[in-house]
Amino acid sequence: MRDHHRLIARYVATRNEQDPAAREAAIAELWTEDGTYADPLGIARGRDAVAAAMAAAQARFPGLVFALDGRVDVHHDAARFAWRLGVPDGVPGGGRVIVAGTDVATFTGDGRIRGVRSFLDDIRVDIPTSPPESEITMSTILVLGGTGKTGRRIIDRLTARGLDVRAGSRSSDPPFDWADSSTWAPAMQGVDAVYISYYPDLAVPGATQAVGELTRLAVASGVRRLVLLSGRGEEEAQACERIVAAAGVQWTVVRCAWFAQNFSENFFLESVLAGEVALPSGDVPEPFVDVEDIADVAVAALTEDGHNGEIYELTGPRALTLAEAVAEIAAATGRPIRFVPVTPDDFAKALAAEGVPQELTDFLVYLFTTVLTGANASTADGVQRALGREPRDFADYVKETAATGIWNGGPA
Ligand SMILES: NC(=O)c1ccc[n+]([C@@H]2O[C@H](COP(=O)([O-])OP(=O)(O)OC[C@H]3O[C@@H](n4cnc5c(N)ncnc54)[C@H](OP(=O)(O)O)[C@@H]3O)[C@@H](O)[C@H]2O)c1
Known part of the structure; x- marks a missing residue:
């Protein structure tokens, strides 16, 4: 279970990883080869598709960071955790939350992520759009x-x-x-x-x-x-x-x-x-x-x-x-x-x-x-x-x- 907490912490870090090669390497280590990621906008099947989905989310919300929002709830082979996507501290608007949600992750016996299902709970209306x-x-x-x-x-x-x-x-x-x-x-x-x-x-x-x-x-x-x-x-x-x-x-x-x-x-x-x-x-x-x-x-x-x-x-x-x-x-x-x-x-x-x-x-x-x-x-x-x-x-x-x-x- 302790491992599962560590996996979620690394998953969150991967979502914020800006370097494509480092992100792909982390996904290769963390996820099973056929692992899936799904949110209401679509489903990604396999590590390459998961990496592409994370890159697309970063491109959609440039400069925002993904963070855990409370504790990670783990039992058996699954974990549930709330998250928020917002403006990082130390920059203008720091701490402002743009999107909040809840994810459920499932794991294999050997400690890899098998899949993540992401749910949107709250969208703030001032979500950044590009261009103005x-x-x-x-x-x-x-x-x-x-x-x-x-x-x-x-x-x-x-x-x-x-x-x-x-x-x-x-x-x-x-x-x-x-x-x-x-x-x-x-x-x-x-x-x-x-x-x-x-x-x-x-x-x-x-x-x-x-x-x-x-x-x-x-x-x-x-x-x-x-x-x-x-x-x-x-x-x-x-x-x-x-x-x-x-x-x-x-x-x-x-x-x-x-x-x-x-x-x-x-x-x-x-x-x-x-x-x-x-x-x-x-x-x-x-x-x-x-x-x-x-x-x-x-x-x-x-x-x-x-x-x-x-x-x-x-x-x-x-x-x-x-x-x-x-x-x-x-x-x-x-x-x-x-x-x-x-x-x-x-x-x-x-x-x-x-x-x-x-x-x-x-x-x-x-x-x-x-x-x-x-x-x-x-x-x-x-x-x-x-x-x-x-x-x-x-x-x-x-x-x-x-x-x-x-x-x-x-x-x-
Ligand atoms: N009626 C209400 O009181 C009300 C209230 C609040 C919200 N809404 C929302 O309004 C929306 C439209 O409802 P409505 O009852 O007013 O219908 P509508 O827009 O009057 O009529 C149906 C339209 O949908 C097209 N259509 C039917 N089947 C389709 C399909 N499989 N794929 C693509 N287009 C299709 C039809 O054209 P073709 O036949 O050429 O495909 C037509 O243009 C719904 O999402 C509903 O939730 C309605």
Whole structure:
């Protein structure tokens, strides 16, 4: 066990070793030949890849030092320890912590490191980026989910400004598919900034890994600014935020309440048209955000200086329950549309009866029972902070959407 403490101390020293030859020699001594290192940005297999991952981390955070943060907890063949990456003492800003995390290392019987799994616990928003914002012009912007609710509005706005915009989705050219990572690099070639809208949701299994790998690839391809569409009240989404914040390029998180447009562009549109919206959580207030506001904030973050390191919580100006939202839509359309509260169980059974795949059913039940619980009922000032104006009210959305005729069966 004493040896394991020594191994962790040497691992930490290796992370700070600036001389490539000395770093590789230390890794050759410390790690098994097929040892692995993984963090949310990717996995390195074998000593050469581990050395390359450590070199890349140093290049991403020049001048910062890695240090143990408390004791090393060892049992059997594993050790767990907290760490921090920060400004070394004795220089301006000395002692300031930029990233904090927890690693778990496993060892072989002969005292070598078999693998390290690194978790990000805390990202400080003033993480250094290179080069400074003012020196960057974003000329080519990739918008993932470019045909979706936020993406297509962002593309319209960027195109109207004469910017070089590329949509990234399965139907775009080149295609971008979250399920096929071989499509990611071609979509990111020559791109300066990426709007990351994951599909279907950052809370589904595999999302954190996909966002981590995409982020790593984006930075390696020369992308200098990332804007992540995230969701309030989802721990998995917040893990993805930490990944983007730790990438070492400029970043902004757009952390959103439920979209008002869920009532008109999917999810609930069919139910509204059928005259009955049967959902759990009918009496839980939610400050629905208008995706027009999300698009304005995302475009500002993609194209303007001054948004680096910001987490913008975007909500509408007031919370209303699903039942109240449906009542406002019914009043605007002049059609009777009922809101029917159901239990999560009955909701799941109804979805199954409609042939909705089990995975999607589980996810929707998760949203209603874990995210739409009232914990996110408070309004937030993200729109005001990002744009210097108030967010649009749900009533504005309802009025404009009713005028398109979509809730009366008209074309979208
Ligand atoms: N809806 C909300 O209330 C809400 C609230 C907070 C956060 N969010 C976040 O917003 C994000 C988008 O959700 P949304 O429901 O609004 O969807 P959306 O953006 O309206 O629509 C889906 C988009 O994703 C693309 N897409 C679908 N499957 C894909 C795949 N396998 N690979 C690449 N692109 C794919 C679609 O284009 P193609 O069909 O051409 O591929 C389309 O552009 C999610 O990450 C969600 O967590 C949503």
